[in-house]
Amino acid sequence: MEILLQNFDLLIFLILIVLGYSAGTWAEKRHYRSINKREKELIKLAVVTAEGNFPPGRVADSTLVSGSVVVSIDYFKRLLAILxxxxxxxxxxxxxxxxxxxxxxxxxxxxSAKKQGASMIINMRLETATIGRSANKKKSVGSVEAIAYGTAIVMNK
Amino acid sequence: MKFTPIQLEDNINVSKSHPLSELLWLVGGLILLVGLTFIVLGVTADWAVSKTPVKIETWMGKLALNQFPATESAALQQRLQPLLDQLPLDSPLRQYRFRIFLSETPEVNAIALPGGNIVVFSGLLQQVKSENELAMVLAHELGHFAHRDHMRSLGRGLGLAVATALLFGENNAASELASKALLSFQVRYSQAQESAADQFGLDLLTKRYGHAGGATDFFSRLAKDAGNKLPYILASHPHPQDRIEALQRHIKNQHYHLKKTLPLEEDLAEPQ
Incomplete structure (x- = not known):
């Protein structure tokens, strides 16, 4: 018991590593399962980076759609990055x-495009940003933000 | 152009290697790097210490002594002198002017401060039962002076702090990790220092009394309370049982005799 108290910071460090690894791996696996499933469901909705060029009268509506997400690192990933x-x-x-x-x-x-009844997204762009810039410094947590945006096209039937 | 949707099975954007195997490689590399730094710095520090005159050490000792509220003890000095008389004439210890202090602290410990000052805690005196045991403790501390252990540790500590700060930058998570890895190297080194001082103490004790009796008595008493060996992996001193075994091995190899010990004289003995 005494050894645990004497090396308390070492103990906390190890607990955080194990917790980071197990929780991080679990969350990542779950996320990938959900991503794969939803990608399959939405595969019919075409996304292209090209500018669209449509004959007059084909497009009923076009709107800007965007999706953004912030994902945080865990303690284990941070340790690997520090090393x-x-x-x-x-x-x-x-x-x-x-x-x-x-x-x-x-x-x-x-x-969000599907909700509006769009059949494709053109001119898609992707950007990433870091949140918590100096994540490898002490006592700060880093996250990555990705934002995707494009023009959703609703066709005339 | 016809649009054909395809779901890609393989993900080329994420490396396939297992994160734990990566961790193993990186930690192994870190330990290797830190170990090499430790060896290089150790050699440099030892060299620098061997060139440091005793005068500088004495000056540092004065600063260190201020931290311990202790009084000079004539009774202990009386016991130190015969040990000093046993030292060979060319011994580097002859350059020191030894002073011995008694501190009223329940801790069972004695420390060697730079510059020839020894502080004995009263908690240790209460545990000591014979003159021979006390001589062993004092001779052990003299061993630290003979090997200039405090100066070496100081040199290493200083060098390592500067090296990690230079390599990884200050206040950085990487330097924190490196210093944690260093801890284990430092502990090994410190335990080796203690064992070397034990051996020096044993040799001096045998010279003083003509036999090695009482050398392990004090550690046997400590071993009873020490308990499990596991916590000693990270301790600065080896487990008392290991120290006893090392001493007994040395006694056997040197063919030292074991005779009856002298009880502690009245000026230091606990009033019954």
């Missing part, structure tokens, strides 16, 4: 984070 800061190389632990954010943002944009 990467020492040795250099690909920060693999953040790759899935950015990937999830981008796909989720696109999905949210598609969902």
């Amino acid at each position: 990467r800061n020492i040795f250099g190389g690909r920060v693999k632990s953040y790759e899935s984070l950015v990937d999830r954010a981008r796909r989720e943002a696109i999905l949210r944009m598609k969902e």
Whole structure:
């Protein structure tokens, strides 16, 4: 018992790592399952980055749609990134984070387009931003924001 | 152009490697890096300490002594002197002017401060039962002076603080991690210092009394209360039982004799 009290900060550090790893992995798996399922459901709704060019009379309505999401890092991912800061190389632990954010943002944009009855989104753009810029400094938590926006097109039947 | 929707099965944007295997590699690398730094700094610090004159150490000792409310003890000095007389004439310890202090603290400990000052806590005196045990404790502290352990630890500590700050930047999560990894190296080193001082103390005790009796008595008493060995992985001192075993091994190798110990004389003994 005494050893635990003497090395209290070490203990908290280990607990946070284990918690970060288990909770982070669980959340990520769940998120990917949901992303894959929703991507399948919305696959018929085309998203292109090209500017659309339609014959007169084909387009009934066009509106701006956007979807944005913020995903936070967990303690374990942060530890891996900090260690990467020492040795250099690909920060693999953040790759899935950015990937999830981008796909989720696109999905949210598609969902909002679908609600308006659109059949496609043209001119799609993606942007990312960091929240909590110096996440590898002490006592700060980093998050990534991804925003996807484009023009939803409702066709005339 | 016809639009054909396809769901991609593979995700090329996320690396396939398992995060735990990555953690293992990175932590292994960090330990290697820190270990190398520790060795290089250790060698540099030891070299610098060997070049530091005793005068500077004495000056630092004066600063350190101010932190301990202690009075000089003639009774302890009387017991230290015969040990000092046993030192060879060319011993580096001859350059020190040793002063011994008694501090009214229940802690069972004695410390060697830079510059030849030894502080004995009254808690330790209450545990000591024989003159030989007390001589062993004092000789152990002399061992720290002979190896200049406090100066080495100080040099290492200073060097490591500067090195981590330079390598990873100040107030950085990476430097915090590195210093945590360093802790385990430092503990190993400190335990090695204690064992070396034990051995020095044993040799000096044997010279003083002509036999090694009482060398392990004090640690046996500590071992009873010490309990489990697990907490000692991160402690600055080895487990008392390990110290006893190391001492007994040394006694056997050197063919030291074990004779009866002398009871503690009245000037230090607890009034019954």
